Amino acid sequence: xxxxxxxxxxxxxxxxxxxxxxxxxxxxxxxxxxxxxxxxxxxxxxxxxxxxxxxxxxxxxxxxxxxxxxxxxxxxxxxxxxxxxxxxxxxxxxxxxxxxxxxxxxxxxxxxxxxxxxxxxxxxxxxxxxxxxxxxxxxxxxxxxxxxxxxxxxxxxxxxxxxxxxxxxxxxxxxxxxxxxxxxxxxxxxxxxxxxxxxxxxxxxxxxxxxxxxxxxxxxxxxxxxxxxxxxxxxxxxxxxxxxxxxxxxxxxxxxxxxxxxxxxxxxxxxxxxxxxxxxxxxxxxxxxxxxxxxxxxxxxxxxxxx
Ligand SMILES: Cc1cc2nc3c(=O)[nH]c(=O)nc-3n(C[C@H](O)[C@H](O)[C@H](O)COP(=O)(O)O)c2cc1C
Ligand SMILES: CC(C)CC(=O)C(=O)O
Numbered sequence: 001x002x003x004x005x006x007x008x009x010x011x012x013x014x015x016x017x018x019x020x021x022x023x024x025x026x027x028x029x030x031x032x033x034x035x036x037x038x039x040x041x042x043x044x045x046x047x048x049x050x051x052x053x054x055x056x057x058x059x060x061x062x063x064x065x066x067x068x069x070x071x072x073x074x075x076x077x078x079x080x081x082x083x084x085x086x087x088x089x090x091x092x093x094x095x096x097x098x099x100x101x102x103x104x105x106x107x108x109x110x111x112x113x114x115x116x117x118x119x120x121x122x123x124x125x126x127x128x129x130x131x132x133x134x135x136x137x138x139x140x141x142x143x144x145x146x147x148x149x150x151x152x153x154x155x156x157x158x159x160x161x162x163x164x165x166x167x168x169x170x171x172x173x174x175x176x177x178x179x180x181x182x183x184x185x186x187x188x189x190x191x192x193x194x195x196x197x198x199x200x201x202x203x204x205x206x207x208x209x210x211x212x213x214x215x216x217x218x219x220x221x222x223x224x225x226x227x228x229x230x231x232x233x234x235x236x237x238x239x240x241x242x243x244x245x246x247x248x249x250x251x252x253x254x255x256x257x258x259x260x261x262x263x264x265x266x267x268x269x270x271x272x273x274x275x276x277x278x279x280x281x282x283x284x285x286x287x288x289x290x291x292x293x294x295x296x297x298x299x300x301x302x303x304x305x306x307x
Contacts, residue, residue: 006274007230007251007267014085014254022084026253029197035205036197039228042205046237047296051283059276060286065222065245066167066188068124071101073245073287074235074271076252076264077196077226078128080109085257091120093252096264098123100272105247109144126169129160132199157185169224172199174209176216189222189244196227196249207238211297214242232274239287240295 004010015023029036061072076097083089090112097104098121106117108130117125132148160168167188173179174192182190192213194203203209206227214223222244229235229246238246248271255263284290 004266005270007255007270010251010254010258010263010267014257018085018257022257026079026085026250026257029201030199031201033197033201035194035201035203038205039194039197039207040205040230042208043228043231043234043237045298046207046241048233048236048282049294049296050281051294054283054285056280056283056285058285059279061272061275061279063245063287065103065124065224066169068103070103070124070245072272072275073239073243074229074268074275075102075224075245075247076104077193077247077249078105078107078110078126079249079253080107081111082107082253082256083111085253086260088260089256090117092256092261093264094120094123094125095261096268097125099265100268102268128171154181154185157182157187161186173213174203174206176212179213179216183217183220187221189224190217191247192223192225192227192243193247194227207234207241208298210238210241210243211299217242229271232271232276232278235271235275236278236282236290237295239290240292241297242292 011027063070063073065075076093082093086092090106090110094104094117103124103126105126105128106114107128114127130148157168157170169189169191170182170187171191171193172195173182173190174194179190190213192206192210194200194206206225210223210225217223223242224245224247225238225243226247226249229238229248230251235246248267251267252264255267259266279285279290282294284294
């Protein structure tokens, strides 16, 4: 095994190991893949305003999500068919998440059942219920499109609440308008997501939509983000812009493909270490101390006279 020093390196190694069709399915975004690139680039345009001479000898990254304690604000997004990456698929991911003390989300299109995943032992797990889908053309895309219910709407969020007492997170919110609706329809939280840039191309990067959603949410429910998170600095930026935590998608698939459970553990550990370092170098000892004033975004750079 080559020495891996950051999360993005797993993509190149996975490309070498996976059948081309599987790699392309995991890696690709919709149409021109503009949003796919932008999900990463938008993070790189956000810069830091670190504070100095803060005692950072103890850094606490623990947090609570929907009443569950997790060791860090980095969780695993649902991704379909993990056994195409590795024979242990979702079971390896579940073990890695539990070892890291964080939550994993099981996809509706998983290649392991809820019962099988639970059999690996205790862990914090969310379940994703499927809604809509569009990537570059493939047989899979047309099959899935035929399985998706296009009539799904906000009223179904209400209906879901009548059949479960579990908290419901609404994923895919990228506007203030939908934030209002998510609150009105009783969501327990929001995930700002463009589905890893696999649905509507030319939507902004999720990190660019985050503040609009956070402002509208006004602390009434937690806001999470996924899309393009590959570095601890990305996690810090999302938290500074008001996210309560982030989810990672492709890094799990690629590390699973390269090294199974150990690969996913390593991805979680690298992100954890990088977030801790970013906090230390920014002068933050707990997640609460990460504030909007620790980052500069594109919108901060527009002169006030032009707003
Ligand atoms: C190959 C692949 C499969 C996915 N499968 C699902 C899925 O079954 N359900 C779902 O809600 N999201 C799915 N997603 C979206 C992820 O949950 C997540 O929103 C996205 O991957 C985050 O972006 P990132 O990959 O840049 O971290 C999938 C993403 C990928 C790349
Ligand atoms: C089987 C698919 C619907 C899974 C998915 O959400 C995706 O590939 O983006």
